[in-house]
Amino acid sequence: MIPTLFSIGSFTLHSYGVMVALAFSVAIYLARRQAIREGIQSEIFLDMSLWVIVGGILGARTLYVIVSWEQFTDHWLDVFKLWQGGLVFYGGLIGALLAVLLYCRKHKFAIWKLFDICAPYAALGHALGRIGCFLNGCCYGKVNATWGVVFPALNDSMPHLPTQLYESLADFLIFTGLVIFRKFKRFEGQLLWLYIMVYALVRFGLEFLRGDEIRGTIGISWLHTSQLIALILFVVSAGMLGILGRGATIKKNHSNRTR
Helix, strand or coil, X not given: CCCEEEEECCEEEEHHHHHHHHHHHHHHHHHHHHHHHCCCCHHHHHHHHHHHHHHHHHXXXXXXXXXXXXXXXXXXXXXXXXXXXXXXXXXXXXXXXXXXXXXXXXHCCCHHHHHHHHHHHHHHHHHHHHHHHHHHCCCCECECCCCCEECHHHCCCCEECCHHHHHHHHHHHHHHHHHHHHHHCCCCCHHHHHHHHHHHHHHHHHCCCECCCCCCXXXXXXXXXXXXXXXXXXXXXHHHHHHHHHHHHHHHHHHHHXX
């Protein structure tokens, strides 16, 4: 693991921060290219991207602070030290989705179309961000002598499962699947909700392998906060796919009858 890339005086460049910046940059660049292909002006998309960055970071950090409340009790300034890690993906996803929703409502853009443009590249950005988690040594898995690696930052000399890389691989596969499926989608919004639903399954399963206990539990001791959110989002995604799919079918049938 390489949490620190280099230091010059009081300035330190952290690998986590670099990977998060790279994730946003790559995702926005590729999503912008796709948006242009689908007839959306570059300036409009870049303007929206600023909203996404702010909303995503605020959401990710807010959820991390909520589930790690005790960590900041006597060190409130640490809330702003993003370069040290501490971003919860689900918080970032919710924050980013709200940012896009507000932007689209303000400028009267097609919400589902923009969501579908961004969905594959959100998965790609997430994959890159998880590599940053691996380099930083956070979000590690349980102790496993066979498949584990030693994270120096833990100071326990025990091999832990590299769950960051497992999730990164899953996100790369989701990205690839969404790009391929994009050619066959039946209605706007389908890519977004497929992404959220498939990732929810991945995240729910991976949580059983996680070894860091900072995420907190909800009610049931074995159910982590992220697992509860995953269950909720899976149900919501399935429902939205059904609603949007049914709406698209009704619209298509109506169009065929009026020809």
